Amino acid sequence: MTEIPGTKQWKQHQSAFDRVRSIIAIVSEPKSADWVAEQAHLTENTTRDHLQRLVEMNVIQIIPGETATQYVSDPLYTRMQALRDLLDGHDRDDLNELRGDLQERVEEWQTEYDADSPSELRELAAHFDTAAETREIRRAANDWDIIEYRLHLVEDAIENYSDYAGSTPV
Structure with missing residues (x-):
């Protein structure tokens, strides 16, 4: 898979938490942890930990999915x-x-x-x-x-x- 230009710098200058937060903040539809992990260039376990922290901070919401838990920005x-x-x-x-x-x-x-x-x-x-x-x-x-x-x-x-x-x- 070809890396998008700027990804290396993004990973160097943004914490894993900030990458997860920035990815989930821009999506308009609920997304799974594995999708967010791929976009943020992280492991799924690390991504799930950060997503859970964002849920606890009331930044995002959990949406139960048919096959996987999904996450979306909290509208409030x-x-x-x-x-x-x-x-x-x-x-x-x-x-x-x-x-x-x-x-x-x-x-x-x-x-x-x-x-x-x-x-x-x-x-x-x-x-x-x-x-x-x-x-x-x-x-x-x-x-x-x-x-x-x-x-x-x-x-x-x-x-x-x-x-x-x-x-x-x-």
């Missing part, structure tokens, strides 16, 4: 990290401006596609004549989902700014 942990990142990089005025930008983008999709939600846009995608048009509409619906999630995060950060920002390191 992920949300709190995203809120922390927002608060670390934005003051209240910045957050309000960001909210306006995100709302504007949603309004553009609503007008452009005459749809009120990403799911409604996906339903419309089935009625286009070409594969390219269908792909474009589905891509817009996926982007809309992401923007809506981000908008909810920003609104949460604004609504709870005094409480959250008070716990943000300066």
Whole structure:
């Protein structure tokens, strides 16, 4: 098996725990310990130990699988990290401006596609004549989902700014 460029440096400069954490943080679907081990270039036993530690830290969740236990990022942990990142990089005025930008983008999709939600846009995608048009509409619906999630995060950060920002390191 050919090693991906940069793997040697990654292994030299990242601990085994950090490699497991970084791999599991970027997956969108639950993955088995053997899959994570392969991606992190570790043994399965070492990977399982680190995955268990991440479970205990409430960073990931265990999903019982048909053939193997699977692991996925904890959505609450992920949300709190995203809120922390927002608060670390934005003051209240910045957050309000960001909210306006995100709302504007949603309004553009609503007008452009005459749809009120990403799911409604996906339903419309089935009625286009070409594969390219269908792909474009589905891509817009996926982007809309992401923007809506981000908008909810920003609104949460604004609504709870005094409480959250008070716990943000300066």
